């Protein structure tokens with residue numbers, strides 16, 4: 019039995035009639051953009067997360083970038099983030115003109131270290147971007163409190179943590195803006211690309227909406243397309259084309275009612291891994307009490323990582339090196355001058371981590387197969 023990381027066809031099968039109907043509905047309507055699917059999805063997605071406003075955009079990267087642009091982050095600014103994440107976090111900062119400033123992580127959660135954050139704040143700090151790595155939220159209450167003290171906005175990269183909770187409350191309202199990805203392999207996958215930004219701030223939501231849509235009010239676009247309202251072109255700000263497609267919004271709406279069940283499957287699989295892999299010479303992922311993990315990734319750590327990866331590969335089991343090496347050691351960021359040894363906890367984690375398959379695309383037999391293969395490989 020082989021165990022892949024992803025299986026989009028199996029996920030499609032969970033909701034095939036609903037997804038097929040959603041796609042057909044959009045195509046038949048003839049409204050491939052500026053239709054009702056995007057605003058309806060925004061309302062439904064905000065409600066699912068317990069947030070007030072959602073702005074749907076073209077990707078998780080776009081959500082991060084648009085959020086920072088709407089907050090006024092620009093050339094000369096610094097944005098404090100972590101290096102053990104998808105490159106999108108740091109490149110979104112780069113494309114605002116600001117510079118990423120990477121700080122080290124707490125070993126247990128592998129998320130932003132609050133003391134390192136406090137030490138890195140300068141007069142140039144324009145935003146703080148914690149990452150909820152692998153689905154474990156960063157220490158959002160402490161980060162939000164520190165940021166508020168300094169009057170700095172927080173843009174939370176929650177692309178791996180949809181549905182995670184802190185103190186029983188879903189993430190999405192702890193930061194100034196909380197960003198999600200609907201890449202096909204994330205918790206709620208589109209059939210292409212998608213993302214969203216949540217906020218409680220109506221003005222900020224409107225700015226993000228404009229910046230992601232050519233700098234124009236959405237209502238005026240509807241008017242242009244003869245659907246609602248009045249008015250012509252009216253560009254109030256510089257804008258990008260980072261909108262979510264109507265078809266993707268319709269697909270996401272068809273999948274959203276299954277999200278809670280898909281998350282529950284991830285949590286069951288994680289519990290199975292935690293008991294099935296207990297007692298082995300590996301470090302298992304931990305969860306801070308009061309936090310609920312979203313388990314986008316199940317990532318173990320061990321010194322002999324490469325040997326285990328190759329043995330599992332030989333047994334037909336896919337593994338992942340997300341995210342290694344860390345960003346400050348990637349060639350593209352070499353000019354930043356961080357270098358090896360700059361972030362010791364991050365570097366240690368990245369050199370030892372190994373992701374094993376998890377998610378509703380897998381059967382319980384496949385999870386059992388992975389447990390057996392890990393146990394055998396470590397003997």
Ligand SMILES: *Cc1c(COP(=O)(O)O)cnc(C)c1O
Nearest residue numbers: 077078079104106177178199201
């Ligand atoms: C997936 C991901 C992103 C980027 O999302 P895209 O939709 O691929 O642009 C950003 N940050 C993290 C942590 C991610 O996992």
